[in-house]
Amino acid sequence: MDIINILPDSVANQIAAGEVVDRPASAVKELLENAMDAGATQIDLVVKDAGRTLIQVVDNGCGMSDSDARLCFERHATSKIHKADDLFAIHTMGFRGEALASIAAIAQVELRTRMHDSELGTEVRIEGSQITDQRPTACAPGTSLAVKNLFFNVPARRNFLKKDSVEMSHIEEVFRRVTLIHYDLGFSLTSNGRLLYDLQPGSMLQRIAGLYGNNYKERFFNMEEQTDLLKIKGFVGKPEFSRKTRGEQYLFVNGRFIKHAALSAAVEKAYSDLLPEHSYPSYFIGLQVDPARIDINIHPTKTEVKFVDEHAMFAILRSAVKKALGQFTLATELEFDTPEEFNIPPAPKGYMPPEPRISYNPNYNPFSGSKGSVKTEKMNERSDTPSLMDDDINALSLPLKPAAPSPTLPSNTCMQVQGRYIVTTLSSGLAIIDQQRAHERVLYERLTQQVSFAPTSQALLFPVNCQFTPADADLFGELLPDLREHGFAIDPVGQCTFVVTATPPDFKESELQVTFDHILTDYKSATLQKYNNRTQTLCASLARQMAVKAGTTLSQEEMQQLVADLFACPMPETSPGGKKIITVVKPEEILK
Ligand code: ADP
Ligand code: MG
Numbered sequence: 001m002d003i004i005n006i007l008p009d010s011v012a013n014q015i016a017a018g019e020v021v022d023r024p025a026s027a028v029k030e031l032l033e034n035a036m037d038a039g040a041t042q043i044d045l046v047v048k049d050a051g052r053t054l055i056q057v058v059d060n061g062c063g064m065s066d067s068d069a070r071l072c073f074e075r076h077a078t079s080k081i082h083k084a085d086d087l088f089a090i091h092t093m094g095f096r097g098e099a100l101a102s103i104a105a106i107a108q109v110e111l112r113t114r115m116h117d118s119e120l121g122t123e124v125r126i127e128g129s130q131i132t133d134q135r136p137t138a139c140a141p142g143t144s145l146a147v148k149n150l151f152f153n154v155p156a157r158r159n160f161l162k163k164d165s166v167e168m169s170h171i172e173e174v175f176r177r178v179t180l181i182h183y184d185l186g187f188s189l190t191s192n193g194r195l196l197y198d199l200q201p202g203s204m205l206q207r208i209a210g211l212y213g214n215n216y217k218e219r220f221f222n223m224e225e226q227t228d229l230l231k232i233k234g235f236v237g238k239p240e241f242s243r244k245t246r247g248e249q250y251l252f253v254n255g256r257f258i259k260h261a262a263l264s265a266a267v268e269k270a271y272s273d274l275l276p277e278h279s280y281p282s283y284f285i286g287l288q289v290d291p292a293r294i295d296i297n298i299h300p301t302k303t304e305v306k307f308v309d310e311h312a313m314f315a316i317l318r319s320a321v322k323k324a325l326g327q328f329t330l331a332t333e334l335e336f337d338t339p340e341e342f343n344i345p346p347a348p349k350g351y352m353p354p355e356p357r358i359s360y361n362p363n364y365n366p367f368s369g370s371k372g373s374v375k376t377e378k379m380n381e382r383s384d385t386p387s388l389m390d391d392d393i394n395a396l397s398l399p400l401k402p403a404a405p406s407p408t409l410p411s412n413t414c415m416q417v418q419g420r421y422i423v424t425t426l427s428s429g430l431a432i433i434d435q436q437r438a439h440e441r442v443l444y445e446r447l448t449q450q451v452s453f454a455p456t457s458q459a460l461l462f463p464v465n466c467q468f469t470p471a472d473a474d475l476f477g478e479l480l481p482d483l484r485e486h487g488f489a490i491d492p493v494g495q496c497t498f499v500v501t502a503t504p505p506d507f508k509e510s511e512l513q514v515t516f517d518h519i520l521t522d523y524k525s526a527t528l529q530k531y532n533n534r535t536q537t538l539c540a541s542l543a544r545q546m547a548v549k550a551g552t553t554l555s556q557e558e559m560q561q562l563v564a565d566l567f568a569c570p571m572p573e574t575s576p577g578g579k580k581i582i583t584v585v586k587p588e589e590i591l592k
Helices: 009-020 024-037 066-071 084-089 099-105 155-160 164-181 204-212 214-219 261-274 310-324 326-334 390-395 435-450 470-485 509-524 526-530 534-546 556-567 587-591
Strands: 042-048 054-059 108-114 121-127 130-137 142-148 186-191 194-199 220-226 231-237 249-253 256-258 283-288 415-417 421-426 429-434 458-467 489-493 497-503 582-585
Touching: 009 099, 024 042, 024 054, 024 099, 024 142, 024 164, 042 164, 066 121, 066 130, 099 108, 164 186, 164 194, 164 204, 164 249, 164 256, 164 470, 194 204, 204 214, 204 220, 204 231, 204 283, 214 220, 214 458, 220 283, 220 310, 231 310, 249 261, 261 283, 261 310, 283 310, 310 326, 421 435, 421 556, 429 435, 429 556, 429 587, 435 534, 435 556, 458 509, 470 489, 470 497, 470 509, 470 534, 497 509, 509 534
Parallel strands: 042 186, 249 283
Antiparallel strands: 042 054, 054 142, 108 121, 108 142, 121 130, 186 194, 220 231, 231 283, 249 256, 415 421, 421 429, 429 582, 458 497, 489 497
16 A cells, blocks of 8 residues: 655645744744845835734845746745756855745735836735735835734744744844844834834944944944955954853854854954953954855754865954954053952953052062152042041951051052052951952942932933943833932933933943943843842942943052942952952961
8 A cells, every 4th residue: 555645835835834934033034035135225124023923024126027926935946046056156145945935834925026127016925835816016116025924824833932022032133133244235124113223224333333322333343354265344342342141243154144153262262361251252243255165055044154164264263353453462461460369350451551650669678667668659649538547447347357557567558559459468468459349349338228328319411322222222121210229310212212311429421331231231141140139230230330440540548448448348358249359468478
């Protein structure tokens, strides 16, 4: 008895669809790519209910003839390759002729298309692979493809969709991956009637700004490199804008977003020690290589690719990124070795190590009794900061109690080393204090206590606008009450913009956007779950942003105040993030 059947096309297509279209975002990707392959210069994406009920892409590309408008839904129907050899010279996004057949198998699709030299266009309706209607229609040149009720006949898939906000964030990610590298084309994205992005054709940097906000323009270095093998053009994030997550890392090859572990590693290697620990650089890097040197067939719907010249590409990319970051290498080379226990983030780059204000006399012998060998300069520069009283310090019974004034040294004199550490004496020995972490601890305590009191606030002379992506803006909106409790005056203006009119005292307004971005990242990342609640997380984020950074020269008074404030904290030894603040060199170790 014969038992083998040939599956009907509708079933075969539905099975294939499982691979090509697993969620609304993947249908979005296919439709955007088709529009680009059709030579469109303006592509508008409209979604409803995160693509569940509607995904529509309207383009001004070449359009299709009457018969192509039918044929495009057949499996293996493609205009992009004709023979097997063509596979090695792919210049289009698609070529398998599978996407539309798959989508039409699992949705209700309406296609309207018109070639530029035709008077009239064609409308085709297809549902579960069955064409239900085809007729001539008046429409604009180009193609509009509407996908309605995705998975209407595949309940299992439909039920596995995540909530709208998750599916929408996948769609936004697809939209970014496509639009970032095709910055010469115009795109828009409208969701539930709300225009989220309206991107004009322009430069890559303009596109980045269009997607992430204008303030992103200052966050990157331009990068450009051309070798026989590889053309590179992109933007690499300044180290000070690094993030706690790998979110904004985009690599493209020949106009296509890719994931490539080795090439990403090449970029991160180039940053080497320019970044604080657990920080990741942002980058948008476009590569151009000969399509014959890519094995694009590994998995066309996935983002992995294989290169023939992977090793050479790695080296070229790394050195190109290094070159783009070049202006910082001097600063790193001037840095000294850091004590192991500290793991101090490197000084914020872009600054040249300041000349030490405290000059250290190598002939100074602390046991000789001579006074004043440690010379401090600019002692009274910031005399508004009250100086430390020895009594204050001694009144605190803390494990690390500063030493009683010694007859040989000016009492509790602090010395700044490498613009990062404060060295001072304690009863238990010589203390090396990480200034940034110390300040973080002090600010954290102050901020957490402030919530119970009325916040202090300082009006800005000029209001500052902060911008977010739509998803971040929603999240930021939720945080407003908390931020207001800390003395920020913030109000939404428009969909993704907020105006700040007041901040906590001593807050650098130039750092507002970065601070908020970090707060949002902290919220989104699971690494900060160790903070018990929202307020603590927020205080920790704020403290980290507001703390004096390594590399900031501190006056004698500032150092003494900081040390005093630190020892007034309940946990002076560790930063809110759990890092060590103080290392004590014991007298016996000094003797050695
Ligand atoms: P592929 O893109 O791999 O060729 P698709 O199923 O995505 O396969 O599309 C099938 C064919 O339909 C394409 O090769 C192209 O000729 C045509 N097509 C699809 N979308 C468009 C569009 N927006 N404008 C013009 N032609 C299109
Ligand atoms: Mg396609």
